[in-house]
Amino acid sequence: MLKAIRPCLLICAVCFSLAGCDDAVLFQAPARGGDPAPPPAALDSVITLVASLPYAALAQIAEAKIPENVPLGGDGHVACMDVPYLNPGHVGSHQECIGGGWSKICTTVPDITGPSAGMRNQCADYHWNANVNKDGPVRIGKSGADIQVAQNIHITGKAGLGGDLAEALSLSGKSFDARVASAMNLNVGLDNHWCPIVKVAPVGRWVDSASVEVVGRNCVGINLGPLGHPQVCAGPVSLGLADVLNSEFDKHRDDIRREAQGAVSCDMVRAKVGEQWHPFSIKIDRSGQAPLFLNIEPKTAGFSGLVAEDSASKIVVRVGVKAVLSPTEMAKTGGTLPALDPAAANQGGLDINLQAVAPYDFLKNELAASMKGKTFKKDTAAGAIEVRIEDVDLYPSNGSLAVGLKINAKLPGRWFDTTGWVYLSGKPTPVQNGKAIAIENISLATVLDNAFWTAVQGLFETEILSTLKGHAQFDLSTEIDKAASQITSAIAKADVPGLKITAEPPAIQLTGVNIATDTLIVTTKLSMSVDTELTAALVK
Incomplete structure (x- = not known):
């Protein structure tokens, strides 16, 4: 009976021995635990605020400002010239005497003056x-x-003449009729009090060219009898209407500027912009999670210029804002418009710190798919070593990620396989210019079974660790793109009274990793061009 029991006891001992191999304590497992993730930090950003000046509305204002009719008048000189005339001559007499006393004799002698020509200077004006x-x-x-303002002009008028030359030559004024085009450019800016500044400049000259003949040419023959029949001419005379009109425009340049500037007043601009100068929140719905709010608070403003488009010109202001994602909506409290400073004219850039979630189970499964089932072999002086990865674990541990590899090792000199967990730890780090993280600076935990480690150290530190590092990179594109899409979609659909908001697709940059208790939180900076436009035009 005793002899029959001994084989059974031996088999049981072997079984217990094998069971003990599964529980082999090879390394000290790193302590579990993560830290609460801090809320995403508010970032200084710039968005573009646009206020439009529709040309149709400006045209209505201009129609009302430009008078239908303006009278003009002036004087001009035709000519002054010497005009010949005939002196017809005459017969006179004088006395001539001879002798003296009682013997003095006087006679009347005729004086005869023949015809001659003379000159008189005569003038004509109009x-x-x-x-x-x-x-x-x-x-x-x-x-x-x-902004270019152009107006065609129709001029009708008449000239009248005066002066003895006009009478002598029978000169007469003419009626005239001309059509010209005038154009000017308006450059609109804002000073630091949000008041419009308008500069007026003619296109070329106010009026390029316009000339009319106000006095025609006329010639008169002067009958000097035997002295001849000379001809005297005067005219034509043209009136340079372009010069006249340009002079008038120059006189009223400041009036034009004031009228243009008065079309959009300081109070009008400040009131329109001031209505929107307050924080606003955009709700971001998330499937299966509580909503977030993109809170945007305006802080500073800078005027960057006027952008002319086909149907309107737009005053562009770059607004410095604080932007942050928060579980709570920011209170909509009105603010005071800041002083307006100069700013660059490029588009606004909104920067948002986004926190994307990567569950530890997701990371563990990704790593297991690459490592589980792999076998590593190495020949040593003591014999062949073979290590197979049976399972993978991954969890947070005091600011690091702990990685556990459950191995089955065939070692020289041992009858049975060694089974247990090898632990390592490393820092999750964003991969440059990507949407991935990698576990870097991987190091081994505390070794408890020195004999085991002495046998496998060479294989671990070469092939196994190298393979682990090659696969300890996790693509988080799906998680990041999903979170980014939720934000951009919310911005596109945002209903902010008085504002139209448009945004370009964001550029995405991983900036940090937080090792929280339940999940890995990746901080991603979204940078996108965001334009806001007042839905109510500055002028109507």
Whole structure:
């Protein structure tokens, strides 16, 4: 009976021995635990605020400002010249005497003066009156970065003549009729009090060319009898209407500027922008999670210029904001408009710190798919070593990620396989210019079974560790793109009263990793161009 029991006891001992191999303590497992992730930091950003000046509205204002009719008048000189005339001559007499006393004799002697020609200087001047009328509607459009205002003009008038030369030559004034085009460019800016500044410049000259003949040419023959029949001519005389009109425009340049500047007042601009100068929140819905709010608070403002488009010119202001994602909506409290400083004209850039979640189970499964089942072999002086990866674990540990590899090792000199966990730890780090993280600076935990480690150290520190490092990189594109899409979609659909918001696709940059208790949190900076436009135009 005793002999029959001994084999059974031996088999049981072997079984217990094998069971003990599964529980072999090879390394000290790193302590579990993570830290709460801090809320995403608010970032200084810049968005573009646009206020439009529709050309149709400006044209209506211009139509009301430009008078239908303006009277003009002036004087001019035709000529001064010597005009010949005939002196017909005459017969006179004088006395001539001879002798003296009682013997003195006097006789009357005739004096005969023949005909002759003389010259008299005579002049002619003219005076003209004209009506300057609008000829068709005012035209407003873009000219480079400026607003161009153009108006066709119809001029009708008449000249009258005076002076003895005009009478002598039978000169007469003429009626005239001319059509010209005038154009000017307006450059609009804002000072630091949000008041419009308008600069007015003519296109070329106000009026390029216009000339009319106000006095025609006329010639008169002078009958000098036997002395001849000389001819005297005067005219024509042209009136340079372009010079006249340009002079008038120059006189009223400041009036034009004031009228243009008055079309959009300081109070109007401040009131329109001030209505939107407050924090606003954009709700971001997340499937299966509580919503977030993109809170944007305006802080500073800088005028960057006028952008002329086909149907309107737009005043562009770059607004410095604080932007942050938060579980709570920011209170909509009105603020005071800051002083307006100069700013660059490039588009705004909104920077947002986004926290994307990568569960530890997801990371563990990704690593297991690459490592589990791999076998590593090495020949040594003591014999062949073979290590097989049976399982993988991954969890947070005091600011690091702990990686456990459950191995089955065939070692020389041992009858049974050694089974247990090898532990390592490393720092999760964003991969440059990507949407991935990698576990870097991987190091081994505390070795408890020195005999085991002495046998496998060479294989671990070469092939196994190298393979682990090659696969300890995790692509988080799906998680990051999903979170980014939620934000951009929310911005595109945002309903902010008084504002139209448009955004370009964001550039994405991983900036940090937080090892939280339940999940790995990756901080991603989204940078996107965001333009906001007042839905109400500055002028209507």
